[in-house]
Amino acid sequence: MAIWPPEQIESVLDRILLKVQKPGRYTGGELNQIVKPWDSVQTHVALIFPDIYDLGLPNLGLTILYDEINRRADALAERAYAPWTDMESQMRSLGMPLYSLESKHPLQQFDILAFTLPYESLYTNVLNILDLAGLPVLAEERNERHPLVIAGGHAAFNPEPMSPFIDAFAIGEGEEIIHEIVDVYQEWKQSSETRETLWVKLAKIPGMYVPRLYEVEYHPNGTVRRIAPRVEEAPLPVVKRIVAQLPPPVTRFIVPSIDIVHNRIPIEIMRGCTRGCRFCHAGMVTRPVRERPVEEILQAIEAALEATGYEEVGLLSLASSDYTHIRELVEAVASRFGDQKITVSLPSLRIESFSVELMKELKSLKPSGGFTLAPEAASERMRRVINKYIPHEQILETARAIFSQGWTTIKLYFMIGHPEETLDDVQAIMDLCHAVLREGRRICGGRAKVHAGVSTFIPKPHTPFQWVSVDTMEQIQAKQTLLRQGLRGQGFKLNWVDPKVTLHEAWLSRGDRRIGQVILRAWQLGAKFDAWQEHFLFERWIQAFEECQLDPAFYSYRKRDLDEVLPWSHISIAVRPSYLKKEYQNSLSGTLRDDCRGQCYACGILPTFNDIRAKTPAEAWKCPPVRRKTPIKEKVTV
Amino acid sequence: MPTGAQEDPHQREGNSMSELTRYRLWYARGAELRYVSHLDMMLVWERTFRRARLPLAFSQGFNPRPRFHLASALPLGFTSLCEVADVWLIETLPPDEVQERLQRAAPPGLTLQQVEIVPLHLPALQTMVLAAEYHIEFREDAPSDVADRIAGLLEQREIIRVRREKTYDLRPLIETLTLTTSSEGDKPILLMRLSAKESATARPEEVLLALGIDPTTTRMERTRLIFQEPIPAP
Ligand code: SF4
Numbered sequence: 001m002a003i004w005p006p007e008q009i010e011s012v013l014d015r016i017l018l019k020v021q022k023p024g025r026y027t028g029g030e031l032n033q034i035v036k037p038w039d040s041v042q043t044h045v046a047l048i049f050p051d052i053y054d055l056g057l058p059n060l061g062l063t064i065l066y067d068e069i070n071r072r073a074d075a076l077a078e079r080a081y082a083p084w085t086d087m088e089s090q091m092r093s094l095g096m097p098l099y100s101l102e103s104k105h106p107l108q109q110f111d112i113l114a115f116t117l118p119y120e121s122l123y124t125n126v127l128n129i130l131d132l133a134g135l136p137v138l139a140e141e142r143n144e145r146h147p148l149v150i151a152g153g154h155a156a157f158n159p160e161p162m163s164p165f166i167d168a169f170a171i172g173e174g175e176e177i178i179h180e181i182v183d184v185y186q187e188w189k190q191s192s193e194t195r196e197t198l199w200v201k202l203a204k205i206p207g208m209y210v211p212r213l214y215e216v217e218y219h220p221n222g223t224v225r226r227i228a229p230r231v232e233e234a235p236l237p238v239v240k241r242i243v244a245q246l247p248p249p250v251t252r253f254i255v256p257s258i259d260i261v262h263n264r265i266p267i268e269i270m271r272g273c274t275r276g277c278r279f280c281h282a283g284m285v286t287r288p289v290r291e292r293p294v295e296e297i298l299q300a301i302e303a304a305l306e307a308t309g310y311e312e313v314g315l316l317s318l319a320s321s322d323y324t325h326i327r328e329l330v331e332a333v334a335s336r337f338g339d340q341k342i343t344v345s346l347p348s349l350r351i352e353s354f355s356v357e358l359m360k361e362l363k364s365l366k367p368s369g370g371f372t373l374a375p376e377a378a379s380e381r382m383r384r385v386i387n388k389y390i391p392h393e394q395i396l397e398t399a400r401a402i403f404s405q406g407w408t409t410i411k412l413y414f415m416i417g418h419p420e421e422t423l424d425d426v427q428a429i430m431d432l433c434h435a436v437l438r439e440g441r442r443i444c445g446g447r448a449k450v451h452a453g454v455s456t457f458i459p460k461p462h463t464p465f466q467w468v469s470v471d472t473m474e475q476i477q478a479k480q481t482l483l484r485q486g487l488r489g490q491g492f493k494l495n496w497v498d499p500k501v502t503l504h505e506a507w508l509s510r511g512d513r514r515i516g517q518v519i520l521r522a523w524q525l526g527a528k529f530d531a532w533q534e535h536f537l538f539e540r541w542i543q544a545f546e547e548c549q550l551d552p553a554f555y556s557y558r559k560r561d562l563d564e565v566l567p568w569s570h571i572s573i574a575v576r577p578s579y580l581k582k583e584y585q586n587s588l589s590g591t592l593r594d595d596c597r598g599q600c601y602a603c604g605i606l607p608t609f610n611d612i613r614a615k616t617p618a619e620a621w622k623c624p625p626v627r628r629k630t631p632i633k634e635k636v637t638v
Numbered sequence: 639m640p641t642g643a644q645e646d647p648h649q650r651e652g653n654s655m656s657e658l659t660r661y662r663l664w665y666a667r668g669a670e671l672r673y674v675s676h677l678d679m680m681l682v683w684e685r686t687f688r689r690a691r692l693p694l695a696f697s698q699g700f701n702p703r704p705r706f707h708l709a710s711a712l713p714l715g716f717t718s719l720c721e722v723a724d725v726w727l728i729e730t731l732p733p734d735e736v737q738e739r740l741q742r743a744a745p746p747g748l749t750l751q752q753v754e755i756v757p758l759h760l761p762a763l764q765t766m767v768l769a770a771e772y773h774i775e776f777r778e779d780a781p782s783d784v785a786d787r788i789a790g791l792l793e794q795r796e797i798i799r800v801r802r803e804k805t806y807d808l809r810p811l812i813e814t815l816t817l818t819t820s821s822e823g824d825k826p827i828l829l830m831r832l833s834a835k836e837s838a839t840a841r842p843e844e845v846l847l848a849l850g851i852d853p854t855t856t857r858m859e860r861t862r863l864i865f866q867e868p869i870p871a872p
Contacts, residue, residue, distance in 0.1 A: 011777065017673055018854050019854065023673035024678065027672075029670035259681055306689060308689070309685030
């Protein structure tokens, strides 16, 4: 394919943009975008969210990398997203390659293409984007003239399914590793060596996983026998990267000129979670807990409001109530920004009346709709299994407080399909919803509403449930039927997830390297935008599995042996496998494990990151402080 | 003029007219904003005012909207040299300062040309617009017989067209339609003046389609708005 200069892309855009929906998705030029002269830097990085602009623009991970890379004098970062199908057909009919929004350079011209993989249903879009960029989708078919293709994000903690397409994965947090990748790339480029040399150089960066430097062997029954490095530079395991302390938050967010769903300022107040819910992937992979100081958060809000003109701020974390200075923060936000009529959202609050006080404080800024609580399970037994224990009475008490404070809608999030769950446990979900609605009726009469969002549990890699099977299609359907029958009528609303969507995610999230062939085949059969109901076709995936001679049930329904070599066992999240095993056994015996801020359970974070911990102030992490493992030499000689 | 200084600066409950100051803005919309729809542009303006910390007044009612009234909505795909809008603020500031603060907060492609305070009692801008002028460039080669097509079109007594399932006569809405060449003298350029009254507005794309020209092969710019009474020009 001939290289399209930016002028040609711009001129073709002029011709086609009035023929597509929301043309503002494809133009760039928004407030706060950064455009550097192309030739003023050595290294050009395209940051790619593999879904449409509307969903990708708010992504905080890419926003951080955009900021990090563009701070360098020797590199630039630009953005690209998946074109919606109408735009894709225009582009394909003209042979126009996918380009970056800032300078309209085709992606082929970049040095590095960096994808974020926040969830598995985006996988086929990655292939489609590589193809739209005019690149071979398979890494082994690309050469030195092609850009380096890297990926990161939460789904990349199991990199195997996407390993045929990605040259290298960055495991864990991106703030520091991205610079090391750019440095290594620059050094390699000047040396004009082979692509294999680049892979080896990248593998030496802590946290980088280069799949082609590892060999996977299988048992005849299809399970993994061994994952072994092919070269000595490839580490085993690849340990995730973390930053010792969260850097000050980004505040110059790109402000879209078209209306998109999430128009808000995202400020991460804390990273990591100490609660230890056994189903929670994010809670395991983002350890340790690191908090931002209150003043830093306030300053960031101030700066971001000024830079964007947004009216909404999201204070992000996995468990807002656990932020040490949450009361202080909320009070300061309310008093400092009280005159600006902004909406402040505080997700993931604990189910306790203190949360209602916090929300009341924030609500005074601007009234907001419902109040969300996530009990996740409703029976005593299930709460012990998943290690999210909230007494029944505490939930009702919190609900009473919410209704009494003027909210009329409570959203309750649950999951069905937890390990060992029976229909009685599902019945308990309905009973709880009814009990909450009864409380609401007593307090605010007929206006009281309960919205139940019931998703289906999918076992995730690197969690205590990584060995269990997902519910079968029939089990899920039976449970959903029960819910639909029990939660109808006035005051209730029920959302659930199509079991086919659940199974698709289940195959991919614990897939091995061979699943890559299924992804490739599904894409060739037309799969893309699998996260969109109107595009997702279950039968296409079944066909792809058949053609690749793999059994989907092997990945979803099979209970793994505790000693099995899991396909992601060469990737370490710094939480020990033995700890996960212990937690799995605890779940079977219904044993609860408390928040580890009270007592460290030695999950593995501290020994792995001992050096980093020793250098950070005691209060910066929620893990206890450590002394350096190895005594300093001089002292020994004394 | 009352300033409403005691008011909550971003209050959403709606403001009564007497406390407000009415500003008239003249501005240009460049290529960066060409694919921003009229509705999205409202959001762009609202955020620009918030960044500039200029307190917009809001309409009363269940869903208060900023009091920001355009003379004439700009269709998707157009740039413009001559947009006019009225906006009500709950604070009285010198127009120069308003202009300067807006410009600093404006997104790429939005250029403030002038800001004036105008009396509250003036009629709504959109009732004052008579006509709009457009400048149409061909991005590729223009049809060789474009001059003949124009003459043919103008000869017709009526030009019946269907838009949004409604039939209407385009002919009386075309005030002028001429062909000229670019300043470099090498490219044909269409100039048109079309009625833009509240009840009778013609869209330039419709004229192009009536001429058998695909609007996506052109670059369209609004160059002038013509008002009933002369309003102070930038
Ligand atoms: S090291 Fe201890 S305190 Fe830190 S996350 Fe693990 S269990 Fe919790």
